[in-house]
Amino acid sequence: MRIFPWLPIVALLALPSAAHAAEPDAGRAWLAGDHHVHSEWSVDWDRSTSPPTPIRGGDSPYTRTRNAQQALANGLRWMVHTDHGGPGHSAVTRDHAWPALQEARRQVPSLIQFNGMEFDVPAAEHASLIIAPGPDERDQLVALERDFSRNEPLPPATRDDGAQMLAALAYMRTLPSPPLMFINHPSRTATGVGQWGEVEPAELRAWHDAAPQVLAGMEGAPGHQAAPQHRGLYRNAAAPTFGGFDQMTALVGGVWDALLAEGRRFWITATSDSHVNVRDGGRDFDPGEYSKTYVWARHDATDVMDGLRYGRMFAVTGDLIDALELRVHTVGRAPRSAGMGGTLSVPAGTPVRVELRVRQPTHSNAAGQRPALHHVDLIVGQPGVRDAPRMQVKRFTPEDWKTDGPWRSVSWQMQVPADGMFVRARGSNTPDATPPADIPDEDPWQDLWFYANPVFVEVPR
Known part of the structure; x- marks a missing residue:
């Protein structure tokens, strides 16, 4: 597996606090959240004026408080407010969106609410930018938007240049509390399968190389899932x-x-991209209504960000599952193991056992349904030719798994290959062996999936 020179730095950043050093998982649980939610401060623009005048509620009618209330009602424990930018929008962020966030935090105190935005990526499209909580969180977001966002300059100025994104990431990685970034809907502008649009794999690699502790991954499941x-x-x-x-x-x-397969710690999430709910004539679900990203964390903003940064999370739609354990164990004496986002370092040929446990909710989802898990897949990848990793998939159905109340568990034993491997998992309520291409007018509630982030198994050199 590829070894990066920055991994020791990441390891230092991942060290638990003294209070949790002995038991780093103490107090942690699966906390559902959403990092892509729009409010009335995703403004429209009156471009007949110079500079353009922001029009409140242009892209969403909802207050940040309303979004937080809906998130909480749908079982979320954390959420990121991510409004669109635009020409001079950093002033809207400072003067309007920030006070609205403070009010939402006062009105919905039990929900962890992050300051953020849908960052206009120079020479690309969009990303969720998540600011670490602290005394500088307002000013940090305003400065990042003002100095780097593609659509911030007043016309005719432009920042639609790939070097600008690399400069933004280089700056973010130097901050005392670095923010997080997840690329939104990466293939939405693609022209075919494997035919890329505004986001290309080469760009993902370059951005990740520039700041791997900031550019943490991408939306695996984009929002707008209610769009008919x-x-x-x-x-x-x-x-x-x-x-x-x-x-x-x-x-x-x-x-x-x-x-x-290159060894990149690059994670996926699921979000709502909520603008206007389908009940109100829109094409979106509310935060947590359909898509959730579960993070293994304490109910603490810093630990939630830590889980997002280091891959302790899984993505799911339609409340198909609400808890997941994926671990790789050595077999034999003095067993060792690693879980999602972690790394197990063992010699080539070591026998290991992959274990997956998932929990089906005991309550109905927002559609009033309790979908049954049809199958789960364990997926193993190894380095191959660039862009063509070697893959294995092992499928498990109810005849194969063990049932313990709401829990379903499967395992797979193998030997570690010479060049290491990674292990991830997915599952569905459908009989489809692979996810089919989505077609118009399908019911998203009948096509549900979960995806686990990977465990890495590396062979020491």
């Missing part, structure tokens, strides 16, 4: 979502697997 004609608003029929997930994630051996 184009699920996820992936409007090109030749480049749709697959089971509601972006092709970069959904296709085994695809872009995500190629990045993982």
Whole structure:
């Protein structure tokens, strides 16, 4: 597996606090959240004036407080407010969106609420930018938007240049509390399967190389899942979502697997991209209504960010599952193991056992349904030729798994190959062996999937 010179730095950043050093998982639980939510401060613009005048509620009618209330009602424990930018929008962020966040925090104190934005990526499209909580969180976001966001300059100035994104990441990685970034709907502008648009795999690699502790991953499942004609608003029929997930994630051996096979710690999430709910004539679900990203963390903003940064999370739609344990164990004396986002270092040929446990909810989802898990897949990848990792998939159905109340568990034993491997998992309520291409007018509640982030197994050199 590829070894990066920055991994020791990441390891230092990941060290638990003294209070949790002895038991780093003490107090942690699966906390559901959403990092892509719009409010009335995703403004429209009156471009007849100079500079353009922001129009409140242009892209969403909802207050930040309303979004937080809906998130809490849908079982979320954390959420990121991510409004669109635009010409001079950093002033809107400072003067309006920030006070609205403070009010939402006062009105919904039990929900962890992060300051953030949908960052206009120079020479690309969009990303969720998540600011670490602290005394500088307002000013940090304002400065990042003002100095780096693609759409911030007043016309005719432009920042639509790839070097600007690399400069932004280089700056972010130097901050005392670095923010997080996840690329949003990466294949929405693709023209076909494997035919990329505004986000290309080479760009993902360059951005990740520039600041791996900041650019942590991408939306595996984009929002807009209630859009009837184009699920996820992936409007090109030749480049749709697959089971509601972006092709970069959904296709085994695809872009995500190629990045993982290089040793990149690159994670996926699921979000709502909520603008206008389908009940109000829109094409979106509310935060947590359909898509959730579960993070293994304490109910603490810093630990939630730590879980997002280091891959202790899984993505799910329709409340198919609400807890997941994926671990790789050595077999024999003095067993060792690693879980999601972690790394197990063992010699080649070591026998290991992959164990997956998932829990089905005991309550109905927002559609009033309790979907049954049809199958789960354990997916193993190894380095191969660039963009073509070697993949294995082992499928398990109810005849294969052990049932313990709401829990389903499976295992797979193998030997570690000479060049190491990674292990991830997915599952569905459908009989589809692979996620099918999504078509107009399908019912998203009948096509549910979960995806686990990987465990890495590395062979010492």
